[in-house]
Amino acid sequence: MNIPTPHISAKAGEFARTVLMPGDPLRAKFVADNYLENAVLVNSVRGVNGYTGKYKGKSVSVMASGMGMPSMGIYSYELFNFYNVDNIIRIGTAGSLREDLKVRDVAFAMGACTNSSYANQFEMPGSFAPIASYALLKKAVDVTKDMGIPYKVGNFLSSDNFYDDSLSTMKWAKMGILCVEMEAAALYMNAARAGKNALAVCTISDSLVTGEATTAEERQNSFHNMMKIALEIA
Numbered sequence: 001m002n003i004p005t006p007h008i009s010a011k012a013g014e015f016a017r018t019v020l021m022p023g024d025p026l027r028a029k030f031v032a033d034n035y036l037e038n039a040v041l042v043n044s045v046r047g048v049n050g051y052t053g054k055y056k057g058k059s060v061s062v063m064a065s066g067m068g069m070p071s072m073g074i075y076s077y078e079l080f081n082f083y084n085v086d087n088i089i090r091i092g093t094a095g096s097l098r099e100d101l102k103v104r105d106v107a108f109a110m111g112a113c114t115n116s117s118y119a120n121q122f123e124m125p126g127s128f129a130p131i132a133s134y135a136l137l138k139k140a141v142d143v144t145k146d147m148g149i150p151y152k153v154g155n156f157l158s159s160d161n162f163y164d165d166s167l168s169t170m171k172w173a174k175m176g177i178l179c180v181e182m183e184a185a186a187l188y189m190n191a192a193r194a195g196k197n198a199l200a201v202c203t204i205s206d207s208l209v210t211g212e213a214t215t216a217e218e219r220q221n222s223f224h225n226m227m228k229i230a231l232e233i234a
């Protein structure tokens with residue numbers, strides 16, 4: 001397929017090799033306005049604004065994934081396969097499934113289980129285990145340790161359901177799953193298929209164990225830690 005793609009209007013070379021992906025388009029704009037120098041708008045299809053600018057002299061892009069695996073699937077596929085993007089770092093929020101993972105903590109998805117059928121398209125004769133890029137994960141852990149920010153590394157659940165009628169999400173906790181979000185597994189599968197690198201970093205916004213949730217202001221501050229981590233490894 002040629003560029004522009006059905007969902008991205010940028011020209012060739014307008015995306016950096018590393019793209020940070022929050023779920024929310026307004027978050028992407030916030031990152032461009034507050035963390036990048038000379039940020040240029042490179043996509044605005046469907047209001048999913050993408051920006052490319054500089055962080056400490058390096059070219060970095062930021063664009064939203066939207067919510068859920070279908071949306072993340074579309075944007076990460078087009079970036080990896082048509083815009084020569086090598087690294088996508090998801091910067092999102094997740095709900096904790098463990099007592100010892102508190103709101104505002106940062107978690108890295110070493111792997112991402114899912115209840116979605118996204119992997120069916122690859123027609124594997126078994127189930128595929130979506131995993132992070134070890135290189136990105138190691139760098140992320142190193143910079144997070146240096147910054148003194150508390151973190152956990154482990155398995156995530158990428159769920160198709162924010163509202164789950166069967167209330168089954170907590171079942172994943174018995175297998176040691178850290179938290180639930182809705183995008184990492186699609187990102188990891190697209191990266192694997194394209195031979196590229198991906199990492200999902202999430203700030204815990206709420207706890208399914210304690211019912212605790214962050215305020216919008218708290219989310220903003222904890223988001224700052226996650227942004228610093230993502231930009232340092234970009």
Ligand code: HPA
Pocket residue numbers: 093094095159161162180181182205206208
């Ligand atoms: N479920 C799914 N995605 C989420 C949640 C949740 O509870 N919290 C933040 N992202």
